[in-house]
Amino acid sequence: MEKLKLISEALQKGKAKDVKEMVQQALDAGLSPQDILNDGLLSGMNEVGIKFKNNEVYVPDVLIAARAMKAGTEILKPLLVAGGVKAKGRVVIGTVKGDLHDIGKNLVAMMMEGQGLEIIDAGTDVSADQFIALAKENNAQIIACSALLTTTMGEMKAVVEAASAAGIRDQVTIMVGGAPVNDTFAKTIGADIYSPDAATAAEEAAAALKARGIA
Numbered sequence: 001m002e003k004l005k006l007i008s009e010a011l012q013k014g015k016a017k018d019v020k021e022m023v024q025q026a027l028d029a030g031l032s033p034q035d036i037l038n039d040g041l042l043s044g045m046n047e048v049g050i051k052f053k054n055n056e057v058y059v060p061d062v063l064i065a066a067r068a069m070k071a072g073t074e075i076l077k078p079l080l081v082a083g084g085v086k087a088k089g090r091v092v093i094g095t096v097k098g099d100l101h102d103i104g105k106n107l108v109a110m111m112m113e114g115q116g117l118e119i120i121d122a123g124t125d126v127s128a129d130q131f132i133a134l135a136k137e138n139n140a141q142i143i144a145c146s147a148l149l150t151t152t153m154g155e156m157k158a159v160v161e162a163a164s165a166a167g168i169r170d171q172v173t174i175m176v177g178g179a180p181v182n183d184t185f186a187k188t189i190g191a192d193i194y195s196p197d198a199a200t201a202a203e204e205a206a207a208a209l210k211a212r213g214i215a
């Protein structure tokens, strides 16, 4: 689809204003928010990732692409969040200590909101102790950890251990995700749920709460 390709290209060039306008135009033309997200914005970000890996673009280029991504998702957010199945429950979400990547985490938070969950967003570079303190303070049933670096994914284990040490392990469902994370890793560290993408994470969060009789 030409419109989505153009969005992807504008995102790769970091043209936030253009991305914003083009996303709105695509919506006005009747394209679905999900298609615009997947085949426009995420596809563009994926290309940036490939170029970043091959040293064809550098950190500043990635940052302006990330800003353009944010501009596009801001337009989509109310549409992706609306119409979700209402569920009760509170989630503390964050990107683990040492890790500043927040685009995926923000998408997960957005989709969970769409499931009617209340989100306490701890931001990025969140230590295990911060996750636990926020979960206790807010009486959260879910702790959701995102990691994008192989060097930081180990922090997720620290979160699981800190929940045990704080005596709340049986009260919180610990969810993990992010590009380097997989199901085997999640099982190894004792997390409860691994989800490969934001939409699945939101569905699994709602299902976990339902299974616990909360939703």
Ligand code: B1M
Pocket: 042, 045, 046, 048, 049, 050, 052, 053, 059, 060, 062, 063, 066, 098, 099, 100, 101, 102, 103, 104, 105, 107, 108, 144, 145, 146, 147, 148, 149, 150, 151, 175, 176, 177, 178, 179, 180, 194, 195, 196, 197, 198, 199, 201
């Ligand atoms: Co970084 N970076 N980065 N980066 N960056 C990656 C992750 C990398 C794969 C690039 C590469 O080499 N190809 C590589 C990691 C290599 C590795 O560890 N194996 C990398 C590196 C090396 C680095 C630095 C070390 C670079 C440097 O400084 N030399 C540095 C680290 C900084 C730090 O965190 N301490 C760094 C910095 C940055 C920027 C700041 C420039 C920027 C982040 C901006 C921001 O987030 N605000 C950035 C970006 C944008 C990327 C890439 C290009 C894109 C990441 C992204 O946002 N993807 C990335 C390459 C890539 O992924 N292709 C790369 C889109 C996003 C929607 O996907 O976050 O995977 P993702 O989320 C997905 C799923 O993973 C899942 O749902 C989402 C989709 O629905 N998901 C969850 C995520 N969290 C979840 C949680 C869940 C469930 C699902 O449950 C709780």
